[in-house]
Amino acid sequence: MTAELKAWVTQPDAFPPPEPDWADAGIALGTLHPNGDAGGDYPLDGRELYRGTLQTIARVRRRLCGQRRDEPLIWCDLDRLRCSYYAPRLPPGTWLQEGAYWAPLGLLNDVRFRSRGDRFVRPDAGDKPFTGQVVRSGYEAGDLEIIRRQAPPETLCVVADAQEVTDEYRAVVRERIDGGCEVVTGCRYGSPTDDDVEAGLPDDVADFLRDVMEGFHGVGDPMFVADAARLADGRVKVLELNGLSTSGLYACDARAIVDAAKAAVRDWYA
Secondary structure: OOOOEEEEEEOOOOOOOOOOOHHHOOOEEEEEOOOOOEEOOOOOOOEEEEEOOHHHHHHHHHHHOOOOOOOOEOOOOHHHHOHHHHHHHOOOOOEOOOOOEEEEHHHOOHHHHOOOOOEEEEEOOOOOOOOOEEEOOOOHHHHHHHHHOOOOOOOEEEEEEOOOEEEEEEEEEEEOOOOOEEEEEEEEEEEOOEOOOEEOOOHHHHHHHHHHHHOOOOOOOOEEEEEEEEEOOOOEEEEEEEEHHHOOOOOOOHHHHHHHHHHHHHHHHO
């Protein structure tokens, strides 16, 4: 197989704006269509990295993988993007939901939640059938019913104490071939009260993620996305991990991402 990344193939409108300016990233660009087809004026003697919604990426897997000598690169290993996979591998005390328990959605009921304060419920899976939601103290029955309408009862859920988050950050991470991971670039992408996007990471967030990722052994792909949250008391925690192929990258540095991806392809697929 050719160990050279030649094209960056993205599904238009798949991710919330803004997206990095890929036109200046030093790579040929292609378009991924919702049906899984791809097109663009790029070389066919190398590898393409595909980015799109989970549904579109699933179609690409079915249509293209195993059909070509140089399979398209899809960096989204959903089996390893489960909280139950990566959370135990993070350094102790660094995951936002540390102290959580896991239970099927159908077994969560208002009696179990009563008198425990506000609780946060999210799916264990990386391809989340619903986004994480707070079950409010005193409103347990109604809040849980809203969640139950969005997913089947066997959906494994993470249940933890609700915490006040003031800012959320996204970092692109590369796994080194010799072990451990490194942060490539990052940005602020909002908070529960605003959608303001700012390029770069504050020093304390960058330092935190660098220390956490230094000894982390990845999620099965050469690159992935790590989200961090700042709490009301100033602490920074890992919010979740996601696939590079299925995540918006907001104001992250396009050139840094592509350069790291090219190096990762040479390392991993030579």
